[in-house]
Amino acid sequence: xxxxxxxxxxxxxxxxxxxxxxxxxxxxxxxxxxxxxxxxxxxxxxxxxxxxxxxxxxxxxxxxxxxxxxxxxxxxxxxxxxxxxxxxxxxxxxxxxxxxxxxxxxxxxxxxxxxxxxxxxxxxxxxxxxxxxxxxxxxxxxxxxxxxxxxxxxxxxxxxxxxxxxxxxxxxxxxxxxxxxxxxxxxxxxxxxxxxxxxxxxxxxxxxxxxxxxxxxxxxxxxxxxxxxxxxxxxxxxxxxxxxxxxxxxxxxxxxxxxxxxxxxxxxxxxxxxxxxxxxxxxxxxxxxxxxxxxxxxxx
Amino acid sequence: xxxxxxxxxxxxxxxxxxxxxxxxxxxxxxxxxxxxxxxxxxxxxxxxxxxxxxxxxxxxxxxxxxxxxxxxxxxxxxxxxxxxxxxxxxxxxxxxxxxxxxxxxxxxxxxxxxxxxxxxxxxxxxxxxxxxxxxxxxxxxxxxxxxxxxxxxxxxxxxxxxxxxxxxxxxxxxxxxxxxxxxxxxxxxxxxxxxxxxxxxxxxxxxxxxxxxxxxxxxxxxxxxxxxxxxxxxxxxxxxxxxxxxxxxxxxxxxxxxxxxxxxxxxxxxxxxxxxxxxxxxxxxxxxxxxxxxxxxxxxxxxxxxxxxxxxxxxx
Numbered sequence: 001x002x003x004x005x006x007x008x009x010x011x012x013x014x015x016x017x018x019x020x021x022x023x024x025x026x027x028x029x030x031x032x033x034x035x036x037x038x039x040x041x042x043x044x045x046x047x048x049x050x051x052x053x054x055x056x057x058x059x060x061x062x063x064x065x066x067x068x069x070x071x072x073x074x075x076x077x078x079x080x081x082x083x084x085x086x087x088x089x090x091x092x093x094x095x096x097x098x099x100x101x102x103x104x105x106x107x108x109x110x111x112x113x114x115x116x117x118x119x120x121x122x123x124x125x126x127x128x129x130x131x132x133x134x135x136x137x138x139x140x141x142x143x144x145x146x147x148x149x150x151x152x153x154x155x156x157x158x159x160x161x162x163x164x165x166x167x168x169x170x171x172x173x174x175x176x177x178x179x180x181x182x183x184x185x186x187x188x189x190x191x192x193x194x195x196x197x198x199x200x201x202x203x204x205x206x207x208x209x210x211x212x213x214x215x216x217x218x219x220x221x222x223x224x225x226x227x228x229x230x231x232x233x234x235x236x237x238x239x240x241x242x243x244x245x246x247x248x249x250x251x252x253x254x255x256x257x258x259x260x261x262x263x264x265x266x267x268x269x270x271x272x273x274x275x276x277x278x279x280x281x282x283x284x285x286x287x288x289x290x291x292x293x294x295x296x297x298x299x300x
Numbered sequence: 301x302x303x304x305x306x307x308x309x310x311x312x313x314x315x316x317x318x319x320x321x322x323x324x325x326x327x328x329x330x331x332x333x334x335x336x337x338x339x340x341x342x343x344x345x346x347x348x349x350x351x352x353x354x355x356x357x358x359x360x361x362x363x364x365x366x367x368x369x370x371x372x373x374x375x376x377x378x379x380x381x382x383x384x385x386x387x388x389x390x391x392x393x394x395x396x397x398x399x400x401x402x403x404x405x406x407x408x409x410x411x412x413x414x415x416x417x418x419x420x421x422x423x424x425x426x427x428x429x430x431x432x433x434x435x436x437x438x439x440x441x442x443x444x445x446x447x448x449x450x451x452x453x454x455x456x457x458x459x460x461x462x463x464x465x466x467x468x469x470x471x472x473x474x475x476x477x478x479x480x481x482x483x484x485x486x487x488x489x490x491x492x493x494x495x496x497x498x499x500x501x502x503x504x505x506x507x508x509x510x511x512x513x514x515x516x517x518x519x520x521x522x523x524x525x526x527x528x529x530x531x532x533x534x535x536x537x538x539x540x541x542x543x544x545x546x547x548x549x550x551x552x553x554x555x556x557x558x559x560x561x562x563x564x565x566x567x568x569x570x571x572x573x574x575x576x577x578x579x580x581x582x583x584x585x586x587x588x589x590x591x592x593x594x595x596x597x598x599x600x601x602x603x604x605x606x607x608x609x610x611x612x613x614x615x616x
Contacts, residue, residue, distance in 0.1 A: 136318020140590045141552035148586045151574040152330045228443045232556055235445055238574055255449060255560065259457055269446045277441035
């Protein structure tokens, strides 16, 4: 009888501990107001990209010359562009392109970076080769490498994704490798070796999970960088080509009519700034959240 | 120190090798025949064949690479097909505006950022501190080409205080030179300023709690002297690194900002070369800027080693 009571007591203590932990988690999460704000901005923009196109009533491609460069009004909330297309519609469809490309680039470079970083940390010989390649690619300024790749590949959404993934993969691989190296030196990995666990098992079941948090933080920054880079490429005429809308090429068109139509520059610009700001806040917050010691330093 | 120097330079060799291979391969990943793409739709078979021959594209790829690298090592970056001149000549003739812009942007950034950083650290936790830090977050979220457009819109189009495009070399007078560069330099320097301000703040915060600052205060040193003489001098090393490393970033950033303000620098050259499919120039610029970037970082590292001996021992 006493034993049963004891078990119950332990169970309640465990439950209340769990509850406390959860409360602490939420308290710490919401204590960081900037991170919550970043999260909020990002979710709103994500929703706009996802369901926005169903809500806007204009066609993003249909040109109406009579309505060109109308200022913002009740009919066209954000005005119209140089071909009379509704700017709000263009920006909402552009969100899908710009954020979509950012997301895909982030996913591709995260997966490739994870694989490269993990295997590099495990096999010393591979490490030398892979990290020299990463060092080399990272030594070339990102946007220049992207411009050169786009010049060779030709402008298209797929090529933007390829070019930016090449630019950002080394970045993630480095982060994953450096945290994997720390894990690799720990006693439990040595114990796994002694027990005869296979390399694949050690790498994927025991090292990989420990590299995920720094990876996610870095991926948030890469997402922001990818959005900026895509916008820069499209703005320079080496990214998404018209008539497909992207925030960058709307800005490019806006530059040409900057004397007549301020809205063509301000609104797509606002979209870029908000998405980048949201992601940066989220990334900063996540980093402090995961590792409270590292606050204040921005890794690049 | 000498062994540190050699180690550091030695470690550059594999990096530069990978850089050269990557930049070399860029031309070869073009879908299709580079010669056909350069010449455009109307080119005849013979023209394409002769251009392939002229550019050495018929040679085995390893030989092409060795020839190219051999040339680069002797200062020959190849020939621009479009401009009919050595690539290095076109790069050098476009270098002035880019370098001017990068230097001016750095100056602008420092003038704005260091006082902000010191002030925010001094008034830690105050409303001003929070406002300034939110401003720097915002500053880091605005890409330079966008800030350039917004500045152009407000100061060029509406207020009409400053010219929005073009470039006047230094030989036409310092003021004329600067007038055309102020807006580009501001757009380029802003992100840098945000970064340096944050760095200054956190570095100052670390130092302000140190005992020697307390000692200085308790022996009655005037507050502004505590800040400038005792705190800032000790906080300056990390700030210096950020400044040094940023210069390479600024040169790259200048390439993008130039194209907005129509400055005839490397940026304009690379964008025009994309349209002309002038791969030799694109390769040349990317390689050239990368070399600048790598060597500036090398110099910063070495200087850091000179200033702080611990660095030499740590980084093996």
